[in-house]
Amino acid sequence: MLKPVTTDIEALKILDERLRWLSAWTIHHANHIRENRDGLKVGGHQASCASMTAIMATLYFHALGPNDRVAVKPHAGPVLHAIHYLLGSQSREALENFRGLGGAQSYPSRTKDRIPVDFSTGSVGLGVAVTLFASLVQDYLTAHGWMDDSDRGRFVALIGDAELDEGNIYEAIIEGVKHDVKNLWWIVDYNRQSLDATSADRMFERFDEIFRSCGWRVVELRYGKKLSRTLDGNKALKDWFERLSNAELSALHYQGGAAWRSRIEAELGNAAATFLKSYNDDALASLFTDLGGHCMETLVEAFDAADDDVPTLFIAWTIKGFGLPFAGHKDNHAGLMNPTQMAALRESMDVREGREWESLESVGENARPGVEALIERSRVAREKRSRAFGQVAVPAIPAPSGDEQSTQAAFGRILLDLSKAGGDLADRIVTTSPDVTVSTNLGAWVNQRGLFRRSEMPDIFAQAKIASAQKWAASNEGQHIELGIAESNLFLMLAAAGLSGDLFGERLFPIGTLYDPFIARGLDALNYACYQDARFLLVATPSGITLGPEGGAHQSINPPLIALGQPGLRHYEPAYADELAAMMEEGFRLIDDPAGESTYLRLSTRSIRQVERADDGWREGALSGGYWLREPAPNAEAAIVAMGAVMPEALAAWDELSEDIPGLGLLAVTSPDLLHRGWTVAQAARWGGQRKPSHVEQLLSRLPPSAGLVTIADAAPASLSWLGGVLGQRVAPLGVEKFGQTGSLADLYATYRLDGDAITKAVAELLLPA
Numbered sequence: 166m167l168k169p170v171t172t173d174i175e176a177l178k179i180l181d182e183r184l185r186w187l188s189a190w191t192i193h194h195a196n197h198i199r200e201n202r203d204g205l206k207v208g209g210h211q212a213s214c215a216s217m218t219a220i221m222a223t224l225y226f227h228a229l230g231p232n233d234r235v236a237v238k239p240h241a242g243p244v245l246h247a248i249h250y251l252l253g254s255q256s257r258e259a260l261e262n263f264r265g266l267g268g269a270q271s272y273p274s275r276t277k278d279r280i281p282v283d284f285s286t287g288s289v290g291l292g293v294a295v296t297l298f299a300s301l302v303q304d305y306l307t308a309h310g311w312m313d314d315s316d317r318g319r320f321v322a323l324i325g326d327a328e329l330d331e332g333n334i335y336e337a338i339i340e341g342v343k344h345d346v347k348n349l350w351w352i353v354d355y356n357r358q359s360l361d362a363t364s365a366d367r368m369f370e371r372f373d374e375i376f377r378s379c380g381w382r383v384v385e386l387r388y389g390k391k392l393s394r395t396l397d398g399n400k401a402l403k404d405w406f407e408r409l410s411n412a413e414l415s416a417l418h419y420q421g422g423a424a425w426r427s428r429i430e431a432e433l434g435n436a437a438a439t440f441l442k443s444y445n446d447d448a449l450a451s452l453f454t455d456l457g458g459h460c461m462e463t464l465v466e467a468f469d470a471a472d473d474d475v476p477t478l479f480i481a482w483t484i485k486g487f488g489l490p491f492a493g494h495k496d497n498h499a500g501l502m503n504p505t506q507m508a509a510l511r512e513s514m515d516v517r518e519g520r521e522w523e524s525l526e527s528v529g530e531n532a533r534p535g536v537e538a539l540i541e542r543s544r545v546a547r548e549k550r551s552r553a554f555g556q557v558a559v560p561a562i563p564a565p566s567g568d569e570q571s572t573q574a575a576f577g578r579i580l581l582d583l584s585k586a587g588g589d590l591a592d593r594i595v596t597t598s599p600d601v602t603v604s605t606n607l608g609a610w611v612n613q614r615g616l617f618r619r620s621e622m623p624d625i626f627a628q629a630k631i632a633s634a635q636k637w638a639a640s641n642e643g644q645h646i647e648l649g650i651a652e653s654n655l656f657l658m659l660a661a662a663g664l665s666g667d668l669f670g671e672r673l674f675p676i677g678t679l680y681d682p683f684i685a686r687g688l689d690a691l692n693y694a695c696y697q698d699a700r701f702l703l704v705a706t707p708s709g710i711t712l713g714p715e716g717g718a719h720q721s722i723n724p725p726l727i728a729l730g731q732p733g734l735r736h737y738e739p740a741y742a743d744e745l746a747a748m749m750e751e752g753f754r755l756i757d758d759p760a761g762e763s764t765y766l767r768l769s770t771r772s773i774r775q776v777e778r779a780d781d782g783w784r785e786g787a788l789s790g791g792y793w794l795r796e797p798a799p800n801a802e803a804a805i806v807a808m809g810a811v812m813p814e815a816l817a818a819w820d821e822l823s824e825d826i827p828g829l830g831l832l833a834v835t836s837p838d839l840l841h842r843g844w845t846v847a848q849a850a851r852w853g854g855q856r857k858p859s860h861v862e863q864l865l866s867r868l869p870p871s872a873g874l875v876t877i878a879d880a881a882p883a884s885l886s887w888l889g890g891v892l893g894q895r896v897a898p899l900g901v902e903k904f905g906q907t908g909s910l911a912d913l914y915a916t917y918r919l920d921g922d923a924i925t926k927a928v929a930e931l932l933l934p935a
């Protein structure tokens with residue numbers, strides 16, 4: 166079954182030790198040698214690194230192919246940097262500046278590190294799961310002919326064992342079963358320690374069962390060769406060893422040989438006498454540290470054997486802090502060796518003082534050619550892959566016609582029209598939704614373009630001639646990826662599909678839909694997608710209390726504030742269908758622009774009368790965050806500032822109040838996010854000597870400084886109330902601050918003060934002296 170070991174095991178062992186040294190030294194240098202100007206602990210995780218160096222040496226210098234992609238456990242970041250240092254793709258300067266500005270990042274970062282990082286990591290669990298969705302994207306690209314089968318790679322996640330507590334991992338593997346995902350290696354660094362302590366024993370035997378039941382092959386690498394041979398010949402000792410709890414095992418690893426001896430003597434007595442005689446204390450400690458994840462022969466054999474595309478979970482037993490003085494200590498997670506300990510390690514590893522950064526320091530002349538050859542043979546990318554942008558022409562997107570429309574319905578129409586018109590953009594759009602495809606209005610698009618599955622899935626209802634508006638057949642040509650209800654998976658799917666240009670050189674235009682309130686369910690995954698600069702459209706609908714009878718559990722209040730604080734994601738909230746068409750066109754353009762970003766469209770199911778447009782003058786303003794729907798007079802005492810679905814109330818109030826307040830303006834805000842960003846960018850530019858006012862300053866300077874603003878949105882009022890800070894105008898903010906409830910629109914708008922009466926009272930309050 167197992168292939169013969171073909172690699173130079175000795176050279177791998179040397180590389181393992183080099184990585185252990187270089188990662189520990191990089192962290193030590195940042196904490197103890199580099200000048201510390203602020204007194205803050207710099208930090209780093211020497212123990213988490215040492216736990217993984219053998220696994221990572223075997224992967225990068227033996228197992229990985231050129232198309233494989235890896236998500237590295239965040240706390241093993243310094244090992245990844247050390248690997249690239251050995252490969253010649255990381256500079257000493259960046260390592261010396263580890264955790265400093267512009268230096269190697271604490272946790273691997275696609276965008277901020279100079280080395281090729283396939284997936285950023287940091288928030289545990291997400292880096293693991295994103296590899297599954299990246300594998301699905303690879304399947305999608307090969308099925309659609311964007312990518313050759315022969316260019317397929319494997320997706321590897323290096324996982325901390327405590328990371329396995331993150332629920333999003335299980336959501337992902339459940340989705341993976343449905344899509345028959347392949348080409349995954351998830352390698353658990355099974356050191357049985359978390360951040361706080363040693364991990365709970367009762368979960369011990371469960372992880373493999375969970376994965377097996379989801380169709381994974383589970384390979385447990387418990388013992389290294391030496392320990393395995395010894396225990397196989399000594400049943401009593403093996404039984405005793407295997408009964409040790411996580412905490413006992415870790416404590417013994419920390420205490421060392423004498424502790425192993427006295428414990429074995431006490432518990433096995435005469436039965437172990439011969440065994441104990443043949444080992445001195447050091448040899449005894451070394452024997453018991455020979456776990457699978459530290460044994461090159463074991464790792465090489467296991468990786469070589471898994472040469473098919475079956476998703477595989479490797480559980481590699483390790484010791485946290487292997488080879489370091491705090492190995493196994495429960496408090497070692499953020500532990501740092503002190504200078505004395507570091508000097509002792511340096512001597513034990515034959516590293517000469519002053520030569521700490523030499524990449525092959527301590528490698529003897531005899532071994533050097535073999536080690537160098539192995540480094541040379543590594544097939545991993547040494548340079549960052551170029552990012553694919555500008556491959557696709559984004560056509561003008563016309564507004565769907567209709568006197569009365571909701572933005573949600575317009576969204577469905579725009580996609581349908583795009584699909585019918587065809588073309589490169591339409592072919593590269595991939596839609597996805599966590600079981601709300603139909604209710605977010607993707608139905609017509611899906612009818613046109615079909616569901617994606619690797620294997621054909623007939624539409625049983627259609628075959629049985631049961632009437633239905635929705636086709637539900639899948640093939641490998643489909644363009645909609647159906648997801649179960651797990652919003653975290655939606656965002657990871659968008660992250661992976663939104664990185665297709667980076668990972669595979671082929672740009673996709675991913676569109677994910679969900680209900681606006683449930684953004685919060687996947688928020689960390691959304692942030693994670695943005696952090697990696699994945700590009701997509703996020704279409705959230707319905708939103709706000711405007712969904713009326715659906716009630717409080719489905720009414721969103723704070724997503725505009727979330728978007729205001731989320732880098733890499735542009736919030737647009739259109740009131741009208743033509744605005745939405747312009748925003749979708751802009752959103753697609755931003756996906757394929759090197760300096761672009763992702764776009765969040767907050768849509769509504771409320772059908773409203775569309776406005777008459779005299780010209781296209783509104784368009785540029787709408788794409789920049791707002792425009793005057795009703796121009797103010799230069800001396801206007803007040804303006805109504807409204808966003809999204811409540812525009813009819815704002816217009817009606819404007820009609821009514823304009824008679825008494827001449828020159829009253831109505832500002833349509835389409836993106837508080839862009840207005841705010843423009844404001845702060847212009848401020849920073851002023852400090853650099855540039856004096857161009859931002860869009861929001863230009864808009865509001867049409868009013869006198871003494872004018873009042875009544876802001877209104879079906880969202881937290883803070884989304885717009887900050888506008889008063891731009892030029893110092895007074896603000897009366899209207900919006901939703903309490904949980905919603907069921908009701909008709911009129912009732913709800915009256916109850917939550919989103920109606921004409923509230924606007925009138927707010928304007929009056931601004932105008933009348935207190």
Ligand SMILES: Cc1ncc(C[n+]2csc(CCOP(=O)(O)OP(=O)(O)O)c2C)c(N)n1
Nearest residue numbers: 213240287288289325326327328358359360
């Ligand atoms: C989502 C999230 N929660 C908490 C943390 C803080 N944290 C960092 S590492 C860690 C535990 C690490 O244990 P394990 O995954 O076993 O890694 P190792 O033992 O290899 O360091 C925790 C809780 C985090 N990085 N991400």
Ligand SMILES: [Mg+2]
Nearest residue numbers: 326327358359
């Ligand atoms: Mg651990």
